[in-house]
Amino acid sequence: MRLIDADALMEYLKKMWSKWDEDDWYEAQAKDAMKDDIEIVNKQPTVDAVVHGEWVSEWEGLEITVRCSVCGEMALIKEGGSHDHAYSHYCPNCGAKMKGEDK
Numbered sequence: 001m002r003l004i005d006a007d008a009l010m011e012y013l014k015k016m017w018s019k020w021d022e023d024d025w026y027e028a029q030a031k032d033a034m035k036d037d038i039e040i041v042n043k044q045p046t047v048d049a050v051v052h053g054e055w056v057s058e059w060e061g062l063e064i065t066v067r068c069s070v071c072g073e074m075a076l077i078k079e080g081g082s083h084d085h086a087y088s089h090y091c092p093n094c095g096a097k098m099k100g101e102d103k
C-alpha cells in the first residue's frame with residue numbers, strides 16, 4: 001500500500017486545470033474526465049497511518065537523555081527544571097505513538 005495526500009493531489013489538479021482554456025474542446029473534455037477521476041479518488045476509503053515508536057533512554061555525557069526511536073528528538077522535560085523526562089504517549093515532534101513507558 002502506498003499512502004498519498006489526496007488533498008495535495010486535488011490542489012495540484014485544480015491548479016493545473018485552472019490554466020486550461022474553457023473554450024478549447026479538447027481541454028474541456030480533459031477537464032470533465034479529470035472531474036470523474038477526482039470523484040473516484042474522493043470515494044476511496046481512508047486509513048489511519050499510525051507510526052509506532054518508543055522512548056529510548058541513553059547516557060549522553062553525564063546526563064541520561066530520552067529520545068524518540070522514530071525521529072530522534074528528545075522527550076519533553078518535566079516542569080521544575082530537573083532533567084526528568086516526560087514519557088508522553090506521543091512524540092511531540094513527529095507524532096509517533098509510543099509503546100509503553102520505557103525507562
Ligand SMILES: [Zn+2]
Pocket residue numbers: 053068069070071072073091092093094095096
Ligand atoms: Zn518522534
